[in-house]
Amino acid sequence: MSVAEGKRERTKAANREAIMVAARDVFSALGYGAASVRDIVRRTDLATGTFYNYFPDKESVLRALVDEIAVEARARVRAARMAATTLDGFVADGFRAYFEFLVEDPATVALMRRNAGTIRTMFDEPALGAGIEELREDLEAAMAAGRIPQHDADLMAAAMVGAGVEVGLRMVEREPLDVERAVALVTNVFLGAFERIG
Amino acid sequence: MSVAEGKRERTKAANREAIMVAARDVFSALGYGAASVRDIVRRTDLATGTFYNYFPDKESVLRALVDEIAVEARARVRAARMAATTLDGFVADGFRAYFEFLVEDPATVALMRRNAGTIRTMFDEPALGAGIEELREDLEAAMAAGRIPQHDADLMAAAMVGAGVEVGLRMVEREPLDVERAVALVTNVFLGAFERIG
DNA sequence: GACGAACTTGACGCAAGCGTCACCTGGTGT
DNA sequence: ACACCAGGTGACGCTTGCGTCAAGTTCGTC
Numbered sequence: 172m173s174v175a176e177g178k179r180e181r182t183k184a185a186n187r188e189a190i191m192v193a194a195r196d197v198f199s200a201l202g203y204g205a206a207s208v209r210d211i212v213r214r215t216d217l218a219t220g221t222f223y224n225y226f227p228d229k230e231s232v233l234r235a236l237v238d239e240i241a242v243e244a245r246a247r248v249r250a251a252r253m254a255a256t257t258l259d260g261f262v263a264d265g266f267r268a269y270f271e272f273l274v275e276d277p278a279t280v281a282l283m284r285r286n287a288g289t290i291r292t293m294f295d296e297p298a299l300g301a302g303i304e305e306l307r308e309d310l311e312a313a314m315a316a317g318r319i320p321q322h323d324a325d326l327m328a329a330a331m332v333g334a335g336v337e338v339g340l341r342m343v344e345r346e347p348l349d350v351e352r353a354v355a356l357v358t359n360v361f362l363g364a365f366e367r368i369g
Numbered sequence: 370m371s372v373a374e375g376k377r378e379r380t381k382a383a384n385r386e387a388i389m390v391a392a393r394d395v396f397s398a399l400g401y402g403a404a405s406v407r408d409i410v411r412r413t414d415l416a417t418g419t420f421y422n423y424f425p426d427k428e429s430v431l432r433a434l435v436d437e438i439a440v441e442a443r444a445r446v447r448a449a450r451m452a453a454t455t456l457d458g459f460v461a462d463g464f465r466a467y468f469e470f471l472v473e474d475p476a477t478v479a480l481m482r483r484n485a486g487t488i489r490t491m492f493d494e495p496a497l498g499a500g501i502e503e504l505r506e507d508l509e510a511a512m513a514a515g516r517i518p519q520h521d522a523d524l525m526a527a528a529m530v531g532a533g534v535e536v537g538l539r540m541v542e543r544e545p546l547d548v549e550r551a552v553a554l555v556t557n558v559f560l561g562a563f564e565r566i567g
Numbered sequence: 568g569a570c571g572a573a574c575t576t577g578a579c580g581c582a583a584g585c586g587t588c589a590c591c592t593g594g595t596g597t
Numbered sequence: 598a599c600a601c602c603a604g605g606t607g608a609c610g611c612t613t614g615c616g617t618c619a620a621g622t623t624c625g626t627c
Contacts, residue, residue: 204402337531
């Protein structure tokens, strides 16, 4: 070979990616439980055996998909919250980052929507939407800094993520698609909550 | 036979019930997609063929389960909202009815939690938690009556249901179990929202 | 108490998925 | 140009689930 990567390397990367894309679509369409390794393989132009050169079983593929998504979604949302200077921004920018992610990647939305329950029980709560855990930490930090009133951050984080997920799903299926309208609503809801608690 | 029902009738009712209970547990444990009719049958003391005397396939069992749950949950929540005389009561009593339902019936919670995505796509949105649709109608009625300010009832209903579902799930897995704390939080959130919008 | 209808039973034929492995194919390095 | 071997291929043996149906059992009725 000459530069960058040899054909060997490129094929490997492409195969792995093809399997993950196919798996994502199959899991979205059939649900993880009903999907078979063969359903996935059939959506690629690879042979059965090849699948097992890349992943030991279908669970590993889901794991890889979820990891990828979780890293991306969490990074975006947290970056947006960290950058915010006002309370309004903390709430609005976090939700906006999340909603924009949903809009950019509908295939991932479909995957999460269909398989959230499986993912939850299989991995014991990673990355529902963008991480209740991290939001709770951010809320606690904000409470400690006196930026928001004292409250049950655990339940509040659940409320914010739950509302965000559901509003996000509703948003993407409405016509016309209006991210700012969704951001405005959830922001009003939770800023109103902080005002009322305080 | 003499009174009430003959043995025939009683056995039929018991068999049907046994299948539904077994199915609920299997769907909760394995997920709907991965569950087989045989997994269900094995949890009863019935034979394979008997299953098919009661339901044509596993989808019908899920349908029957969801119908039962939906009717019950919706009835409770709506009754609570109808009975409320104050705005505070409208919000708090609706959530309380829902949370109490979750506490009373943990097996159903498990079923919904694991299979919400499947149920959503299979039946095209019936009974997520307690019905976004009905909540939206109630919100619109309240707006028309001037009890709450004008807003996007569709998204608000999504936010309320999403928050309710997530907070409810969190609530049931915390120790000690505290329904009123959960009710107080979501009530504050949404009353604060109405104040802020108005 | 005996007959018939209603229901239960589980073995059966068939279909599909699983993970493997002996065999090729073609990229790589000399 | 050639030999080597990483890695793709798909048929194979095995397991499991499907829905059916002929045979057996039990309840209700006269």
